Amino acid sequence: MKTLIIVAHPKLIESGTQKFLKTSLTKMEDVTWHVLDVTQPHFDVAAEQALLQKHDRIIFQFPLYWYSAPAVLKQWEDEVLNRNFVYGTQRALAKKELGIVVSTGDPQRGFVAGGDEQFTLSELLRPYQALANKAGMTYLPPFSIFQFAYLTETAKQRLVIDYQQYITNAEFQNFHGRELWFEDQLKQKLADSPDSQKLTQILTAIQDNREDLEELGWTLSMIKDDEDE
């Protein structure tokens, strides 16, 4: 699976969040980091469309400005996503995935009915969901980062892993898919340093656990079947 990350940020160099996210993807394969140039007056439509076609998972990545992406992403949409390409004869994005990576300096608790912002991020991002729908794309659950600057080190480490999976794991939405992804990551690391006892131990632990987990999964599904009857 190839992923295209379309980064829309008018002050990219100043953004600690974007720098962190970019660093998280070091050594990740099949990922294209594509920054939208805010200084250009227009986009090269053919080049942008070709880039989209080469990838399977498309990510819009941006800080939330007035409950939406910065203007440059909208300009890109307005220019690049023309009717024929998206839902006319071509339908060039059909069967691809659309993901949103959105960061905001406002706290998560505000994004709820009755909260400071009144609406959830899922509601505010509807225009992207509607675009995915029109294009025949699969809309992924948005990946949101609230108040990055206040995250603890542990929370940041967790963010790295979650983000890596959102970008590179075709099956990040189920437990088994996440497990396989971890195993795959460990194997790659082991290939780099085959003598690491620690990595070998973790890999063995995951593989041992899997058998236990599969058994547990069976038991749970039997209990559930009983309850459903």
Place this chain on the structure above:
Amino acid sequence: MKTLIIVAHPKLIESGTQKFLKTSLTKMEDVTWHVLDVTQPHFDVAAEQALLQKHDRIIFQFPLYWYSAPAVLKQWEDEVLNRNFVYGTQRALAKKELGIVVSTGDPQRGFVAGGDEQFTLSELLRPYQALANKAGMTYLPPFSIFQFAYLTETAKQRLVIDYQQYITNAEFQNFHGRELWFEDQLKQKLADSPDSQKLTQILTAIQDNREDLEELGWTLSMIKDDEDE
């Protein structure tokens, strides 16, 4: 009441809808028609903010591009609506109204759960509603125009009146407010042509009807009170 219409349309000259809307406002007082220049790299923030402060009802008027306004309106939002001005110390927009005039070439029937577009316009325009909420503004029900090119002459005449009221009538959301607005419009027209028998007749008819309507209103409210008990 002073109304500022912020028109965001990258191909304004080609737009029959926008031309029609502008013509509808000929002779309307206290209305500023403000077109966002898509060729400029940046907005004059101080001038735009001063303009906003001079008006009571702010209208974002645009064609729906990818379920949102064209990029130029977002650019205007990102540059002009800075934190202090909107919800910091200034709160310069508080108590003002925010209205949306949105046109689309897609049919109304698609904007519903299960329809082609999957979401209603009310849902898709949430980012503007959230902005109004944050700014302490009153959010007006969006004014939507579907498939303008296919409207009948009668529908267009109705559109003129509805649009005029959305822009200039402080009380367009209740029957009494609409009635007073019509009376006011007729009186202005009569001042221009005092000998018009037709206008005098219509005005008299409205005034006569009002007494009947007020009586009817009483009766209806009594019936409702009975039902509620």
